[in-house]
Amino acid sequence: MNIKEALRIYFIMGSNNCGSHEPLDVLQQAIDGGITMFQFREKGDDALTGEAKKQFARDCFRLCKQANVPFIVNDDVDLAIEIGADGVHVGQDDLDAGVVRQKLGSDKIIGVSSHTLQESKAAIEAGADYIGMGPIYATTTKLDTNPVAGTKAIQETRQHFAQFPIVAIGGLQADNFAPAIEAGADGISIISAIASAPNPKEATEKLASTMKEVINDA
Numbered sequence: 001m002n003i004k005e006a007l008r009i010y011f012i013m014g015s016n017n018c019g020s021h022e023p024l025d026v027l028q029q030a031i032d033g034g035i036t037m038f039q040f041r042e043k044g045d046d047a048l049t050g051e052a053k054k055q056f057a058r059d060c061f062r063l064c065k066q067a068n069v070p071f072i073v074n075d076d077v078d079l080a081i082e083i084g085a086d087g088v089h090v091g092q093d094d095l096d097a098g099v100v101r102q103k104l105g106s107d108k109i110i111g112v113s114s115h116t117l118q119e120s121k122a123a124i125e126a127g128a129d130y131i132g133m134g135p136i137y138a139t140t141t142k143l144d145t146n147p148v149a150g151t152k153a154i155q156e157t158r159q160h161f162a163q164f165p166i167v168a169i170g171g172l173q174a175d176n177f178a179p180a181i182e183a184g185a186d187g188i189s190i191i192s193a194i195a196s197a198p199n200p201k202e203a204t205e206k207l208a209s210t211m212k213e214v215i216n217d218a
């Protein structure tokens with residue numbers, strides 16, 4: 001699979017990001033709207049735990065598998081292994097990427113959050129397949145996020161690693177993500193712009209059509 005293409009419209013969701021919508025319906029609409037990868041991120045207030053979390057993960061994975069959308073699990077490496085997910089995303093405070101690679105093997109996708117060139121270098125050396133960089137803009141989705149970073153860290157990492165897959169994250173919407181791509185990101189990670197949209201399918205279609213224009217201009 002081409003990781004850079006998978007990163008184009010990378011939807012991240014948990015059951016507590018969907019407001020009054022039914023989470024599995026939101027995911028199906030996002031798939032129908034053209035997301036290119038999905039991250040199962042069940043954490044924070046009112047997040048599911050235990051067997052309910054596992055079952056929700058299996059249900060999401062089934063929808064992604066039917067559509068050939070890669071399914072990534074956030075933080076929970078054991079859950080990813082148990083259900084046979086396509087990969088894992090870990091942050092700086094989660095399990096070390098090198099340990100994750102040992103547990104998952106070479107054929108799974110490992111994503112790592114990075115905020116600086118130093119963290120990017122470490123993630124790449126540890127065997128990451130992509131890095132998530134941000135937050136580009138202020139976000140209310142992740143309460144313990146780092147300060148707003150803008151696109152500077154993406155530019156710095158891109159200058160040192162011309163081809164390494166980078167996805168931007170943090171407060172991204174159809175009308176504001178272009179600078180992240182122009183700075184060198186291969187794609188965008190989205191939570192609330194899809195999960196909280198009145199029509200998640202149309203919101204995804206808008207992001208995908210805008211991405212086509214931006215990528216062609218970049």
Ligand SMILES: Nc1nc(C(F)(F)F)ncc1COP(=O)(O)OP(=O)(O)O
Binds near residue numbers: 043
């Ligand atoms: N979940 C993420 N996904 C991405 C992705 F690259 F996929 F866009 N980038 C960054 C994060 C943030 O990861 P982390 O710092 O561990 O916080 P949390 O576990 O609360 O998400």
Ligand SMILES: [Mg+2]
Binds near residue numbers: 074090
């Ligand atoms: Mg994490």
